[in-house]
Amino acid sequence: MEFRDYYEVMGVSRDATQDEIKKAYRRLARKYHPDVSKAADAEERFKEVGEAYAVLKDPEKRAAYDQLGKNWKSGEDFRPPPDWDAGFEFSEGSFGGDAGGFSDFFESLFGQGGFRAGGRPQGGFRVQGEDHHAKVLIDLEDAYRGASRSISLKAPELTPEGRVVTRERTLNVRIPKGVRQGQRIRLAGQGSPGIGGAPAGDLYLEIEFNPHTRYRVEGRDVFMRLPIAPWEAALGSSVTVKTPAGDVDMKVPAGTTRSRKLRLKGRGIPGKSPGDLYVELDITLPPADSEKAKKLYENMRDELAYDPRERMGA
Amino acid sequence: MNERLLSGIVLDDAVELTFDEFCLACSQSSTWVVELVEEGVLEPVDTEADHWRFTGTSLVRAQAARRLQRDLDVNLPGIALALDLLEEINELRERLGRLLPDDGRG
Numbered sequence: 376m377e378f379r380d381y382y383e384v385m386g387v388s389r390d391a392t393q394d395e396i397k398k399a400y401r402r403l404a405r406k407y408h409p410d411v412s413k414a415a416d417a418e419e420r421f422k423e424v425g426e427a428y429a430v431l432k433d434p435e436k437r438a439a440y441d442q443l444g445k446n447w448k449s450g451e452d453f454r455p456p457p458d459w460d461a462g463f464e465f466s467e468g469s470f471g472g473d474a475g476g477f478s479d480f481f482e483s484l485f486g487q488g489g490f491r492a493g494g495r496p497q498g499g500f501r502v503q504g505e506d507h508h509a510k511v512l513i514d515l516e517d518a519y520r521g522a523s524r525s526i527s528l529k530a531p532e533l534t535p536e537g538r539v540v541t542r543e544r545t546l547n548v549r550i551p552k553g554v555r556q557g558q559r560i561r562l563a564g565q566g567s568p569g570i571g572g573a574p575a576g577d578l579y580l581e582i583e584f585n586p587h588t589r590y591r592v593e594g595r596d597v598f599m600r601l602p603i604a605p606w607e608a609a610l611g612s613s614v615t616v617k618t619p620a621g622d623v624d625m626k627v628p629a630g631t632t633r634s635r636k637l638r639l640k641g642r643g644i645p646g647k648s649p650g651d652l653y654v655e656l657d658i659t660l661p662p663a664d665s666e667k668a669k670k671l672y673e674n675m676r677d678e679l680a681y682d683p684r685e686r687m688g689a
Numbered sequence: 690m691n692e693r694l695l696s697g698i699v700l701d702d703a704v705e706l707t708f709d710e711f712c713l714a715c716s717q718s719s720t721w722v723v724e725l726v727e728e729g730v731l732e733p734v735d736t737e738a739d740h741w742r743f744t745g746t747s748l749v750r751a752q753a754a755r756r757l758q759r760d761l762d763v764n765l766p767g768i769a770l771a772l773d774l775l776e777e778i779n780e781l782r783e784r785l786g787r788l789l790p791d792d793g794r795g
Contacts, residue, residue: 404761410753411775413782425760503716523694549696557779559749560697561714577714579752580697593783647703 378453379480381427381440389441393432400428426477436485455483504567504576505530511560511580513550515587515597518644519619521552526580530567548580553646556592558582590619595650597643602659603627618642618652625654634658700745705734708741715751722751728765730754730772 382389385399406412407421414420430436443455511524526546534540546565554560559579566576584592591598601616611629615622620642627637636655643650663669675681698704712719725731726741731751733741743751753775754768763771 401761408757408760410756411771421760506716547694549694551696551699554699559700559745561700561745561748562695562697563714565695565697574713576716578697591786593787598787 376453376479376483378449378451379423379427379478380449381430383449384423384427385431387431393434396428396431400424400432404428422477426481429477430481430485440484453480501571501573502569503573504569506576507566507578509578509580510583511548511550512583512585513554514585515590515592515644516619517550518554518582518584519552522550524548524550526578528578546578550582553644553649554582555595555644556582556584589617592644595644595646595648596653597650598653598655600655600657601625602657603631605658605660608632608656608658616654620645627656631656631658698745700749702744702746704745705742706745706748708743711741711743711748711751714748715755717751717755724765725751725754728769730765730769 382391385391385396385403387395387399391399403424404421407414407417407424409418409421411417412421430440507528507530509526509528511526513522513524524547526548527543528546529541529543546562548560548562550560559581562578562580564575565578568575589599597619599616599618601614603612603614606612607614607627608631609629611631612627613624614627616625616639618639623639623642625637625639634655634657636653639652639654641649642652661668663672706714708719708722712722715722722731726733731743731747731754733743733747735742750772753772757763757768757771758765
C-alpha cells in the first residue's frame, strides 16, 4: 500500500496550525467539490483532500500520523509498524456523510470509515442507509433506444457481530430511452442497507454521454455537420443523413449558397416533447488536383460573374 | 450477482414527490426543506397548495444544496447564490460548446 502525505495533499507545512489546515481544506474543497468543478479528476481530488483533512483536523489522529515519521514520501510502499497507534484514542463517529471511499492507507491506520472495533450498535440503534452516487457513461444512441448497464457498488455493511465490512454488489440497471446529459436516475432503496431495520439508502445514477465524433448534444437537441458538394447546394439534392436513430433522407433546398442549419423536427433525443436534430450543412470544395478539375474551376471563373467580396466594396 | 433488471425514475420536471417523500429522499428534516423554500433555493410545484409537492429537478438541486452545506459549510444564502451561479456557468458552458464545438466541451 502506498504512503499518503496528507500535508502535501493539503499544500501545508508539517507545522501548520489547525487554523491554517482548516483554511487550506476550505479552499481546496471549494475548488474540487464535484458539484462545482467539472474537471475530470475533481471527485478524486476532493476525496483525497477530505481524507487528509479527516486526519489533520483531529489532533489525536494528526499526532498519531505525525509520529509515523517525516521520512515517508508520498507513494512509497507502506506497512504500519506494529502498535504504531499505542497511546492514542481515536474518537468514533467523527465522520459525517459519505465516509466511504477512503484509501487503504487510511483504513490500515484508522479503520474503515473511521469506525474502529468496538463501534457495536446498541439496542434500538437505527440508521438509514447511505445514498450512493455513480456516473454512468452511455452513447448518444443509447439515449435514443434505451439500454442497460451493470453497476458495481462497494458499500460498507454492518455484520450481526457489529463489524464493518465492505461488500461489492452488481446491479443491472435499465437506462430509459430519452435520458439526457447530466440527468439523474433514482433507484429508491438500492443504496446501502439500513441498520437496525431502518430503510436503505437510494442509488443515484448521473448520466454522462461519451463524446461523439459526429454529434453534439445540447439538452434534447442534437447537432451534426453534413458535408455537401457545391452542386448539391446550388442545384438542390436529396441526401441520406446518418442520424442516431438511423438513416434519414433529407432535401437540401436548391439555391443554398452558404453553410446553414436545417432542422429535422422531432429527430433529437426522444421523449414526450422530443428534441430536434439540426443538420449543419458544410459546403466543401473538391480539390483542383487534376487537369480536368482545374479546367472546371477555370470555366467557372470565366463564365460565372461571381464576386464573393462584392459586399466588402473592394 | 443480481440478474434482475432494475428500473429507476429519471429526476426531471415530469416527476413529482410529496413533501414527505422529498424530505426522506434528501435525508433531511422538514424544517430544512422549509428553510430552502424560504431562501428561494427550492420552489414547490404549486406554492399555494395545502400540501407541497416537488419535482425531480428540485430533488437534484436540494441534494446539491445538502452536499455544499455539509462539505463546504456554506450557509443557506450562500448555497442559493452558489447554485444560481453554477446553473449560469452550465448554461454558458453549453453556449461555449455551441461556438467552439471542438474544444468547448470542458
